[in-house]
Amino acid sequence: MLLKELHQNPKGVSTSVLFQVENCKTIALQIKKGEKLKEHESKVPALLLCVSGEAWYEDEKGFKQLLRNGNFINIEPLVKHWIIASKLSQFVLIR
Numbered sequence: 001m002l003l004k005e006l007h008q009n010p011k012g013v014s015t016s017v018l019f020q021v022e023n024c025k026t027i028a029l030q031i032k033k034g035e036k037l038k039e040h041e042s043k044v045p046a047l048l049l050c051v052s053g054e055a056w057y058e059d060e061k062g063f064k065q066l067l068r069n070g071n072f073i074n075i076e077p078l079v080k081h082w083i084i085a086s087k088l089s090q091f092v093l094i095r
Helices: none
Strands: 013-021 024-031 036-040 046-052 054-059 064-068 072-075 081-085 089-094
Touching: 013 036, 024 036, 024 081, 046 054, 046 064, 054 089, 064 072
Parallel strands: none
Antiparallel strands: 013 024, 024 089, 036 081, 046 072, 046 089, 054 064, 054 081
């Protein structure tokens, strides 16, 4: 199965749970070109892996990183952050 097959709706940002156990969730995330995952905080540390595409990760501390195929970022808890896709992008989020 392909990650992009999990996102059949026309939304700009789409999520689908891949795997879940008691205290851990793995989520497939798709962001379409020009769309934004709105500003939010994570209550726990998380790992975001870019599987395909290109997007900017930014946070309230002024940190900004371009994510492309294979790039990943550790997301700090309780720090507001957002993602803006330059291209159709697929991610795996582990938290």
